[in-house]
Every structure is written in C-alpha cells, then in structure tokens.
Amino acid sequence: MAFFLSTFTNKVDKKGRVSVPASFRSAVSSSHFPGIVVYRPFNLPCIEGADMTFLEQLSDRLYGDFGPFNPDQMSVATAILAGASQLSFDPEGRVMLPGELREFAGVDSHATFVGLGRKFQIWGADAYAAHRQDQLAHAAEAAPKLPPFGGGGQA
Amino acid sequence: MAFFLSTFTNKVDKKGRVSVPASFRSAVSSSHFPGIVVYRPFNLPCIEGADMTFLEQLSDRLYGDFGPFNPDQMSVATAILAGASQLSFDPEGRVMLPGELREFAGVDSHATFVGLGRKFQIWGADAYAAHRQDQLAHAAEAAPKLPPFGGGGQA
DNA sequence: TATAAAAAACCATGGTATCCCAAATTAGTT
C-alpha cells in the first residue's frame, strides 16, 4: 500500500486544480485506482487522503466483520465513504478538490500536502502553520506515553 | 465487485427518470448485469442498491451460512431478494425507480445517491441531511469500537 | 382491432471537467 512522506505546498489555480506532489503520485501508481481518494476527517479542519486500497480495506473489513447490515458498520461507512471522493490525475498530475471539502478545510489559493505514512492531509497554507505548532508541542509530551512497539525496535 | 464512493444529488424528472452518477455506472459496467439492483432495506427509509454481484454474493452467503431451508435465511431472502428490482440504464444513463420504493423512501423531486463501498443508498434530498447528522454522531462513538485495520488507524 | 397509456429510444443543450499544448519554475548534474 502507498506510503506518503514529507510536506509540499502547491498552488490551486482558478479552475480549482492542484498538482499532487510527484512522490505522492508515484506512491499510488501501483494501486488499483490510479489516483487518490479524499475524505473529511472526524476532528481536524483539513482534507484527508489515501490510495484506493486504504478505503477498500476499510470497507471490506467493516462488511466482513459485521455483515452488510450492522448499524455500527453502516454509520462509519456513511461517515467516511459517503463523504469521500475518487480524484484521478489529469495528464499533468493534477486533481480537482471537491468544493465542499475545500471550504471545510479552508483551502483557497495554496494547498499543503502533509505525508503521514499510509495517509496524508491537505491543509490551507496558513492553518497548517498553526496546526504544526500544536502538534509539535503535543508530540513532545505524548511520545513518552506511547506503548512499546511490537518488534522491540523503534521507528 | 463494484465500489461506490461519494454523494451525488440528481433531479427526478416528471417521467420519473434519474441519472445514475457516472462513477456508479462505470462501477457496475463490468458486472454480469449492466445496471443496478435496488431493494428496500430493513431499518432505513431509503432505497438501497448495488450491482448484481453483490446480491448474488449475499444470496450465496445466506445459503452457505444457514442452509437453504433455514427460516432466518428465508425471511431475509424474502425481504431483500424477492422485492429487488433490476434497473437498466437508458442510453443517457438514467433509470426509472420503482414507484413503491420511491414512495417508501420519500424520493420525489431529487434523489441523493450515497456511496457506501460495496452498496449505496438513494434518499430524498431532505431526509438525507438529517440522517447524515445522526450517522456522524453515531460514527464518532462507534469508530473506536471497530477493530483496527492495516494502515494505522482511521480518520 | 382501435385507442390510450406507458415505456423506451432519440435528439438537443448548458455547464463543467478533462485533455492538450506550451511556458515557467525547480531540482539535479557535469
């Protein structure tokens, strides 16, 4: 499955197109759907994205464990899948971000792509600066509280 | 098998025709039956749909899990399979929703297609807004109870 | 068989997204 690293800020043109960072594009290129999938996260004012495999796994896992008619499963499916969009690349590697998500995340002239491993986030350039400060401060005190990783080593 | 994402609201014209979102159409195009199958769900005032493969798989699973003469199996089969309709597309990609289901779901001037992975729902535009609020609230408390899946957590 | 009603095919249109080509910027090399 795709893996996303690093941070990139690209322009949003007046048609609403944004270049997806080249390294993100090559990360999803081997996926079933050659593009990205974006959705609205529960708690943060940003756009979240991943490759299609990520969402298919989520969906199939939910259906598989509970059958297609479990209320808990359906609510999570509705929350994430219903608000998600498949975005395919144009020949230059750009996508069109859905207007609803752009508004929600406050992405207007610039979009900041933030690699977070199996998924990534897209922020309005200004909102991200503040968010990053928060996260750095929080991480310093959260890290010692994490349980040990399975293999004994650390990432 | 077909995979449905995102939410689209389309108009129902006075003849009862609705455009099925293009991405849903291409999702079912490789299926055995080149159209959608709709049925009345158990608990929700909406129409549910999927591709033919989904229903076949549901049927196989019912028979497999319960045997072909189990009362539970029969009631589920009767509820879903017996009331299901195959809808094929007109040359422009529209279908006619069965009147009975439209009434049941309160679908009149607009139909909201909600992608939920392997299946989707069709709601009256107004009823869906309320439902989505419920689902988001419910999902927030249901999500932590779900088992983790590969990739390191959900939104 | 004739007629009405319904369903299906056909055609036309506005709006939007996508493609295609080209320029500008950035990164990497020699």
Add this chain to the structure above:
DNA sequence: AACTAATTTGGGATACCATGGTTTTTTATA
C-alpha cells in the same frame, strides 16, 4: 555556473455529463 531533466503552472479547445423535450415503440385496455 551552465546545462539538462523533471515538475509545476497557465490557458484554450474538447469531450463528457446531467437534463429536458420529442418521437417511436411497446403494452395494456376497451
């Protein structure tokens, strides 16, 4: 520093999609 390659950005032309209406075919009814 100069050159080359890759990536990002911009804009005009094109294709696609949702929608509305008209005509033809089918089905049901008298």
